[in-house]
Each structure stands twice: as structure tokens, then as C-alpha cells.
Amino acid sequence: MGEIPGARAELDRLGGALRAQLVELISELTPGTGLDLLFLDEPTVVDWHEPLKYRYSTDFRGARAAEVGAAEVARLGAGRLAAAGWTVSQAPEADGSGTVVTGTRDGMSIEIRVAEHVPNVLFSGRTPAMALFTPSFEWPAPVRTPENLTPGYVLCYECDGLGRCPECGGRGWLPDEAAGRVKCPECLGRRVCPICRDAGELAISQLQPFQRGYYPELGKRPE
Ligand SMILES: [Zn+2]
Ligand SMILES: [Zn+2]
Structure with a gap:
């Protein structure tokens, strides 16, 4: 700002x-x-x-x-x-x-x-x-990309590596015509992605079965 x-x-x-x-x-x-x-x-x-x-x-x-x-x-x-x-x-x-x-x-x-x-x-x-301030907001750069992904991890399916909340970009709020601002419904004002919590990536070994569904390239979990 x-x-x-x-x-x-x-x-x-x-x-x-x-x-x-x-x-x-x-x-x-x-x-x-x-x-x-x-x-x-x-x-x-x-x-x-x-x-x-x-x-x-x-x-x-x-x-x-x-x-x-x-x-x-x-x-x-x-x-x-x-x-x-x-x-x-x-x-x-x-x-x-x-x-x-x-x-x-x-x-x-x-x-x-x-x-x-x-x-x-x-x-x-x-x-x-x-x-008092002119608004200026830059969409943040992702914390993880295919290039700097930790081995054994995949990009977060929710934010695609952003880490910050992908709905509000980490501001915690969204512009609103009536009120000016409303709390971001995705992160509830916490600013970070609700799935990876700012990591931008998820450990493959800890994915829930439904989460694996977002990554068809992983195939079925070995039983
Ligand atoms: Zn995420
Ligand atoms: Zn948000």
C-alpha cells in the first residue's frame, strides 16, 4: 500500500x-x-x-x-x-x-x-x-511449483502450489459492494490455503483416499 x-x-x-x-x-x-x-x-x-x-x-x-x-x-x-x-x-x-x-x-x-x-x-x-493509502495488491507467487517440489510430494490440489488462500490471494477478505470487505469464505480470514496451510504441497504418503482422487497420475494406492 x-x-x-x-x-x-x-x-x-x-x-x-x-x-x-x-x-x-x-x-x-x-x-x-x-x-x-x-x-x-x-x-x-x-x-x-x-x-x-x-x-x-x-x-x-x-x-x-x-x-x-x-x-x-x-x-x-x-x-x-x-x-x-x-x-x-x-x-x-x-x-x-x-x-x-x-x-x-x-x-x-x-x-x-x-x-x-x-x-x-x-x-x-x-x-x-x-x-490515507492507495490500494495496491499483487497476487502472490506460488511457494511451490513443479520445479521446486519436495520429492515425494505433489502440488496442493486446492491452491496449485500457491500456499496462500487461492480465493483471496492471502488478504483474508474479498471486496464487497455493500460492506466494502467481507471475510474470505474459503480461508475464513486465515489467509492461507485451508488444505496445505501455506505449504503449497502435500505428502503423497499422507493423502486421504479422496485426495488421491485429485491425482489420477498416482494411480490406486498400493494395498
Ligand atoms: Zn494449498
Ligand atoms: Zn481466503
Whole structure:
């Protein structure tokens, strides 16, 4: 896989900006909340179609001070975001349980959720999803060929010497239109040929009778 020049640095920059903005909001709207659980350390894959898309995201829960109402927290949050250059909107939750303030900037989004009947304030932040690598996959070379076969062995009938899983080529997954990737049904993600387990060859002396059937040149097993 080839790294896309500058992509990781740009995503890290956005992740850092997102974190700084969240820290500011959390400190102001839910003072005294520890930030130990604000995880924004590594981008994660959010779209498994090639090329994979990564983003930083987090959900964080704080509690507003008892004397500050939910509407006031929403107002403060919206004001703070707007002052920092975010495009801000505010709407009631679909189920009527509270208010959600949404801010967007540079493809990032932050949501602040408040409700009158609970002191919790929920913060979520997302960077845009970005490709970091260009996909590149080369079908592996077989580990065994007629030229380097061990004496007394035959090429594996399942993978023909490949050793790696002959269905997925050793990636452990197959491309899938809906999910992006699905676990390879042949190797179940183990990457190697389920018959020879990466050997590419099988010892003639240990072939099961049904396996000998794949090699008519061996003839019938001597009784
Ligand atoms: Zn095999
Ligand atoms: Zn496979």
C-alpha cells in the first residue's frame, strides 16, 4: 500500500483542531470534567471500500453545573463554536428529548446534546473521512511449483502450489459492494490455503483416499 503524500499529516492536523475545540467546549460547558476519557489518539477506518477511509472521532460525556440550564448550555456552546468560525445550527432532538447544537468546519463536525431533565451533556466530534493509502495488491507467487517440489510430494490440489488462500490471494477478505470487505469464505480470514496451510504441497504418503482422487497420475494406492 502506498501512502498518499500529505494525507496523514492533514488528517492529523484536523484531528488536533477537533480535539482543541472539544477541550475548549468541555471545559466551558461542563467545568470540572476530567479529560482522560477524551480519546482522539488514532484515526479509525469508517469506510472499508478501497481506498479505505479513516477519520478521528469521539463521543464524550460531561455534566453541566446544576445551576446552568440546558438551554443556556446550548446557547453557550453555539456561541463558542460560532466565535471559532464554525457554521452552527440548533434543533430539537427528533424524539423531543432535548436539543442538539451542530457545528461544521473544514469537513469536521461537532454535536452537543443537552436535555433539561438530565445533567449530561454529550459531545461528539468527527473529522472528515480521508483516504490515507492507495490500494495496491499483487497476487502472490506460488511457494511451490513443479520445479521446486519436495520429492515425494505433489502440488496442493486446492491452491496449485500457491500456499496462500487461492480465493483471496492471502488478504483474508474479498471486496464487497455493500460492506466494502467481507471475510474470505474459503480461508475464513486465515489467509492461507485451508488444505496445505501455506505449504503449497502435500505428502503423497499422507493423502486421504479422496485426495488421491485429485491425482489420477498416482494411480490406486498400493494395498
Ligand atoms: Zn494449498
Ligand atoms: Zn481466503
